[in-house]
Amino acid sequence: MKNDICYSDMPVKLVAISSGVSYGALGSTHHSLHDVAALRAINNIDIVVPADNFEAQQAITLAAEHKRPIYLRFGKAAMYSLPSPATQGDRAGESAFAIGKARVLRDGHDLCFIANGETVIHALLAAEHLKQRSISARVISMHTIKPLDTAAILTAANDCRAIITVEEHMIHGGLGEACASLLLQAGLSPKFAIVGFPDEYTVTGAQADIFRHYGISMEGLGAVAAELLAR
């Protein structure tokens, strides 16, 4: 990838399927939880992790015309059609899809979930759940990890007291660390937590079981949010 695609600037479209722990029960040989970290370290490749049918369709269409190397990361399960301002018709345009432009799926001002791919739905569910506890949570689908939508992250850090990133990836080298690095270098330090796969032998089982195990669930994210805000 580095030599023949990125360095050579070939506009190749890499499409990863069954990423993350889509093949949860097949064991670590069949998990891909390191791809984003490896690719983030390579110059000249865009990394896109669509969250739902809308984003997938948009990303594929744009990738076809993309002039640079691009990596699209998909899971295996059928995708959702998530509610968003764009799909609901109001504030049309704000959440339209562009590579490198995050989508705000839900507004909020206490805390912000920055998630991507198949974890986004869990962030949305957690936001709804937190609303009952009078916590207002923003949910951003950060479908593009490179180039990162820095404005959306900095805005979230200014608007909200806490940021929680969520990804189906090792916590090392993925979305969370990309956000942390940006914030710290911008001199911002909101309460911050990275939810993802810790540096250990990954537990196995169905994808949903593994997600729950590592707190990528409505309950898990709700608990992290409550703990973080109380800190």
Next chain:
Amino acid sequence: MSLTDHQLRQKSLQYRKQVLEIIYHAGAGHTGGSLSCIDILNVLYNRVLRVSPENFGSPDRDRYIQSKGHSVEALFVVLADKGFFAFDELKSLCRYGSHFVGHPTRKVPGVEFNTGALGHGLSIGVGSAIAAKKDGRDCRTFVLLGDGELAEGSNWEAAMCAAHYQLDNLTAIIDHNTLQITGRTRDVCANAPLDEKFAAFGWEVMTVDGHSIEQLTSAFQPASPSRQTVRPRVVIANTIKGRGVSFMEDVGKWHHGVPSKEEYVKAMAEIDVTMKAER
């Protein structure tokens, strides 16, 4: 107390039933490839390999590396029979938190190497065989490959390397069932003639019926001390994917097909009939 050919044939049938049982209960598994390689594993573990729960920590044990890791159910069933763990533990296959996952992992007692990403096993085997030679140990290394797996170029680097280092302590076995995950191997990435290819790479080639206890046994005998050339050996085992269950035999979808309740009952009954007929 060595088992007769007849006893091993009965054992193979028992293993086939156990493979189906654990796949049926897990609701997941690689049925076709496990049934095609079970006779190979049977002969290896019950006749050839110096591997047991007692000697597994010894550097002198023989090494079995299952490069076609997806046929893990065959391996688990045989390891359970060899006493590495209780068969009942396999009820947790593919369940949340179980170490019996869908590919070989060294967290399971008796598993020599983690596999599942195809195309790694032969290179690992080459390393193991070189190490044995350097250490002056007489242990042997066996690597089981799929015919579809041979599309991975790393196999051919390893094949070249094995001949270069004259690894007569290395035996590669090809589970030559002519099917892979998406269809006939010849349609996906043709690799015939395998015998000529391996011969050209400097290997001793044997072609056998991969379901014949007798033929597998003789193919796995160590090289004769009076041999002229020192070469690694490949055993091309002609097999039938899904072997032993009529409706699974040579049918591509059983690569990772899981039997329904009716199919399961029918398959088990069929094997019972075979067992009685052979008795």
